[in-house]
Amino acid sequence: MYPDTNSSNNQTSSNSASSSRRDLRSFSHNELLELMDQLHQPKFRVQQIEEWIWSKGAVSFEDMSNLPKSLRESLNKRTVLQGPQQIARQLSQDGSRKYLLRYPDNTTVECVGMPSGAKLAVCASTQAGCAMGCSFCATGAAGLARSLTASEIYEQVIHVRNDFETRVSSVVLMGQGEPFMNYDNTLSVLRRLNSPDGLGIGARHLTVSTCGVIPMIKRFSNEPEQFTLAISLHSAVQKTRDVLMPGVRKYSLLHLYDVMGEYVDKTGRRPTYEYALIGGVNDSDSELGALRDFCCGTLAHVNLIQLNEVPGSRFHPSSPARAQQFVNKLGEVGVEATIRLSRGADIDAACGQLSQKLRQQ
Ligand code: SF4
Incomplete structure (x- = not known):
């Protein structure tokens, strides 16, 4: 591990006046058209700007080399391009990199880049903190700070991409937070990542992981894109799951089973069930039997995860x-x-370990 904490990030161009200016990434297409009109610029500038912020991942106005200098100066006067600041980075011997990023309001989130050969997978957070309270999770212990905007989620992917200087091949929204408690922004960022005007990542390589927020699984099954769905199951025994995942106690396993059946019927897509094996908690023969019963005869893939040890936690892999x-x-x-x-x-x-560690320092 090579912590690179408190390093300033050259991707940030914040200054004291920035708070009164709006982030360029928060402009809709129509708002950008309006802005170009106000600045007496032709409409094609919108496409150029969108390409810089969404596809090329520009982190400063100076990067936008095909815009006239006067336009770059006007944009700088009226807006900010304020990516998150990197406040810690850890490098793993397996090549993974974990980042702690801070947004202008001091909210922090974690994201991870995981290279594999020529491919780069990014794990991004959809919320700062989390309200779901899973008992094995460092993020859950700290509670929810706030949900992230679509731009803030997108910026994590761009940050990792820029750090690795390579194309992102897949994204999993499996970091901090429950994506389905921030549904609209989650969908919006998936669409942006999928769009040829964004990073052009195939929908099947974009995964949302949920604890099992049933109303949103139903909604997700009606979305037209082929995004991938992962369910954090962690136990197919109601009593165990209630202890491990109190945030979804109100949605019974029976209900989840039925809704996932409907999801498969409707989409024809194979969901993944995430199952972190915890010694003496959910790895008994009866737990295995319940998991077999839950998945048998359904279209499903089970991902058995080696639990990451959280210092001080009573749970072990x-x-x-x-x-x-x-x-x-x-x-x-x-x-x-x-x-x-x-x-x-x-x-x-x-998830949540790096920010927890820095909070304790
Ligand atoms: S495991 Fe995920 S859903 Fe559960 S508390 Fe942690 S961040 Fe939230």
Whole structure:
């Protein structure tokens, strides 16, 4: 681990006057058209600006080299291009990088870049903190600060891309927060990432992970895009799940099972069930049996996750041998399962750990 804390980020062009100016990324297409009109600029400038902010990930007006200098100066006077400030970065020996970013209102979030060969996956946060209170999660322990705007979520992906200086091949909204408690911004950022005017990432390579907020799963199943859905299941036994994930206690497993059946019927897409194996909590034979029953006969993929140890937590990962037994037993009833290797195990990779650590310093 090589912490790079308190490093200033050259991506930020904040100054004292910036608070009165609006972030250029928050302008809609029509608002940009209006702005160009006010500045007596031709309409095609909007396309150029959008390309810079959404596709090329410009972090300053100076980057926008095909805009006339006078326009760049006018934009700088009226707006800000205020990306988040990097306040910590950790590098893992497996190549993953974890970032703690701070927005202008001092809200902080975490995001992670995970390279694999020529590919780069980004894990982004949709909220600062989280209200769901999962008992094994450092973020859940700190509660919710606020939801992020679509631009703020997008900026995390751009930040990671710029740091790796490579194309992003997939994005998972699996960082801090419950994406479906910030539904509109989540959808908006997925569409922007998917759009050829954004990063042009295929919809199937864009994944939303939810604890199982049922009304929003229903809504998501009606969206036209082929985005991927992951459900954090962590137990198919109601009593255990209620303890692990109190934020979704009001949605029963039975209800979740029915809604996921409807989701599959409607979309034809295979959801993933995330299952962090916790020794002595959700890795018993009866838990395995319940998981088999929940998934058997349905279109599903189970991701068995090696729990990241959170210092001070009472939860510990199951043994690799037990994880393999889960894979085998699920396979016997035709349920596809894989063990997801924990990336960045040598850094504070579990969601919320890095910000928790810095808060304690
Ligand atoms: S695991 Fe996810 S949903 Fe649960 S508290 Fe942590 S951030 Fe929130």
